[in-house]
Every structure is written in structure tokens, then in C-alpha cells.
Amino acid sequence: MPLQPVSRRSVPDEVFDQVLGEVVDGGLEAGEALPSERRLAEVLGVSRPAVREALQRMAQTRLVEVRHGGATTVRDFRRYAGLDLLPRLLVRGGGLDATVARSILEARLVIGPGVAALAAERGGPALLAALTGAVDALAGTEDDVERQVHALAYWDVVVDGADSLAFRLMFNSLRAAYEPALEALAPVMAEEVGQVGAYRVLTAAIGEGDPDTARAAAERVLRPATTSLLTALRALDETRQEKR
Amino acid sequence: MPLQPVSRRSVPDEVFDQVLGEVVDGGLEAGEALPSERRLAEVLGVSRPAVREALQRMAQTRLVEVRHGGATTVRDFRRYAGLDLLPRLLVRGGGLDATVARSILEARLVIGPGVAALAAERGGPALLAALTGAVDALAGTEDDVERQVHALAYWDVVVDGADSLAFRLMFNSLRAAYEPALEALAPVMAEEVGQVGAYRVLTAAIGEGDPDTARAAAERVLRPATTSLLTALRALDETRQEKR
């Protein structure tokens, strides 16, 4: 049995999550005013510093605007929130949000080839060696979860090779959304991470230093699973429509 | 003279910025331990809650790891930080960081066409109308700063049309990095935002609903300025090399 570290949620964490939930799940509309810190503290049965900490974190994420002397108001997260909010929006309301999942798949399909092209442009022998190592690790296991971990590590190397901070940070944010669901996604991602051959082709293309070839190879890695997942999501959506 | 709202930096803000600076500008390496909250409070001459608030915000950004009972340690921001850190990294150390600026331009060139393609796929007459309105606004001014604002608003509409939360959040993060420097960038961006014709072509392509045409049109909008800016950045870099 894989023992898990016990999770100890702090009081401000709890408050943060509750307020966040109200904001992203629609309990509080944009422009609406939050209760005062004192009032919130009273209602939630915690101290004011705890509430304060949570609200400051909300402000940092651009989800609320706090004005000294005035009320703290909710901002439109669709308009202002950053990519770091993605994990939270993906699991909105219990299960995965199909719309959000779709958007992540689409984004991946756009960004992956772009990063691969940059990596091909900039990478040298060292990058090729690192990629080869990563793909060997991928080939060395049969377990779907492990394969996903190795595939993620592979892309990590690609992003490093692209030598782009913007893409690196994007990748970090996307990974933060992806990793928690990694085990649950094992069955649906098996198709993709099992294609060791496609990864080898991509590796060779990047190694050759030709951006266009690398772009195409990356698309060949990502496209199949993306398409079938999008189809599955659409079917799911239609099922839901019928239920109404 | 354009009066600016006075900036009232709060104490935790100040602490946050200082610690953030230490972390991203290399004063503190990844893995290193921060001074204790009490010690930091003493050294900075502020109360412990103020320090605490700042550190919690650092933790939220995945820049430090705080462990109850143990020391707070610095994490590797290149590996864990999200896209929301981009603005801060762009202006590292006084001026713009050329490497980071380059990466943003490259990312823009990858994402813009991708978003345009999605918008073409999904948008209807309403999107076309909104885009036309945005491009008309762009055409209606000669001022380079205003043009940039309108171009940004235009892309905002495109992103809306793509109906993708992931791209929307990415756009928000990138805009947060771009907007503060908007005025400073007016001269170098003039070339791009002055090409009203290219925007009209893009608008028409999206309106027609053909993803590939839209992708190509978006690239024609973004490519020229991207290329010349990248060249300029490279030249800048070489100048700096020679100075050494």
C-alpha cells in the first residue's frame, strides 16, 4: 500500500478555499462586495488574521480587490485570473469540467509543437542526449502511470531545450493542473504515452535541428490522444445535454 | 501631465517584494533556508504577521515551501513558478530582461495563431461583429499607445471567440506582463499596431470560419514586429557581449 503523507490543512488554507469556491463557483458575482474581515472571521469562527491571510492570497491571484477603508470586492476571474488558477477551475464542482479539460488539450496541441520547434532550433548534442535518456526511461516501463510521469519528464526536457522562460512557466502551470489528475488520467492517456516510436521520431527531429520537422513530429505525438479525448468529451457533453 | 494614482505600498507588500527579489535575483539559492519569521520581522523592523502574510504569498506562488515546525526553504522558481511570475521576471534588475522579452515574443507568435484558429472554428456572426468593432477602434486613432490598447482589446475579443479557458488565462497572465510596459513599448510596437490592414484580413479570415486561413493571417499580423524585435534584442545582446 502506497502510504500518503497526511494532509494538514491550515485555517487560512481552509478559509481561502471556501472564499475561492464562492468566487469561482458563482456564489459571488464579479463586482459584489465581500463581508468585512471581522464579519467573515466571526461567521467562520476563526481569527481575523486568518481571514486576512486568505483574502490577501485571493488578492494576489487577482480574484478580489481589497481597498483600504472600503469593501473588498470580487473581480471577474475570467478576465483577470492567471494561468495558476487553471487547476482549480479544472475540478470545479466535484468532477472534471469538460470544457476546461478540452481547452487544456487544445492549448497543449498548440504549445507542444511550438516548444518542440524552438528546442530544435536551440538544442545541441546535450539536449539530444537528455531527450534520448528520457525516451529510454519511457520505453523501460509498461505501467501507464509511470509512463505518464516519464512522458512529463520528457516534455520537461523539451521545454528546457527551448530555452524560453515564458514557455517554461506555462509548462509549470499546466503541469500543476495535470499532475493531480495523473492517476485518474492513466487509462485515457495510455494511448499517447504508449507510442514510444512517435517520441523517438520527435527526439530525432529535435536532434537534427530542423524546427519544422520537429513541429510536425510533436504534433504526431500529441494529435491522436487529443482527438480521441476531444471526441470523448463531446460525447460526454451530449449525454449530459440529453439528461436535461 | 498625466497624474498617477499614488502608490500606497503596504508593509506586507514591501516585505513580499524584498523576499521575492532575494529569491529571483539570486540572493537566495533553491534549497536554502530563509531566516525564521521572528528573525525576519526583527531584521526588517515589522511585525511578525506582516512577515507571515508575505511568506504565505510566496508559498502560494510556489516560490518557497513552509513547513510547520521546520524552516521555510526556497524552491527552484524556474521549475515550479507559474506564468504569473512572468511580469516580475521580465523586469529583473532594473531594466527589461532581453532573454525573457524574447521568450514572450516567441510565445506570442505560437499562441496568437493558435487562438485565432480556434476562434475561426467557433466564432459566429457575433464574433465577427465584435472583431470588426475592435479593428475599427484601432483604425480610429493615430496615437501609438492608444493603438496598442486597442490591439490588446482586439486580441481580447479573439481569445473570447476561441472559447478556451486555458488560453484565456494565459492571455490574462501575458497581458499582466505586457500592460505595465505598454507605454515604454509604444515605439517598438508601432510597426505592428499600425498595420490596420493586416488586422482586417485576420478579422475576415476568422469571420469566414476557416482555421488555417485565420492561423496564417494571425501570423502575418504578429510575425513582422516579432522578427524585427528579436533582431533588435539579438543586436542588444551582442553589444552587451562586446562590453565585457
Added chain:
DNA sequence: GTCCACGTACTGGTCTGACCACTTGACCAC
């Protein structure tokens, strides 16, 4: 009557000091 100044009652901002909960590492008994 209209308008503006002002006071009041609220909001968030900050501090102090205390105590609890947890981790670490040294020490000690086995």
C-alpha cells in the same frame, strides 16, 4: 432649495504578546 464641509461609523492596515503544534536534534536508557 442647493451645495459643500464635516463628523461618524464603518472598512482594511498594523502591531503586540501570548499560547499551541510541530520538527529537530541531542541526550539517555535499554
Added chain:
DNA sequence: GTGGTCAAGTGGTCAGACCAGTACGTGGAC
């Protein structure tokens, strides 16, 4: 060695106080 114990240091939380800024009603000046 192994495991238990304890003290010291760390973050976690709280209560209460006071400062600083904003919103709004009320009054007086015109």
C-alpha cells in the same frame, strides 16, 4: 545500535488594541 524522551526553535493561531482610510448622512452656509 535502537528507541524513547526532552528541550529548543519553528511555524500556526488567537485575542485585542489602535491607526488609517473611505463612505455617507447631517448639518450649516449660501
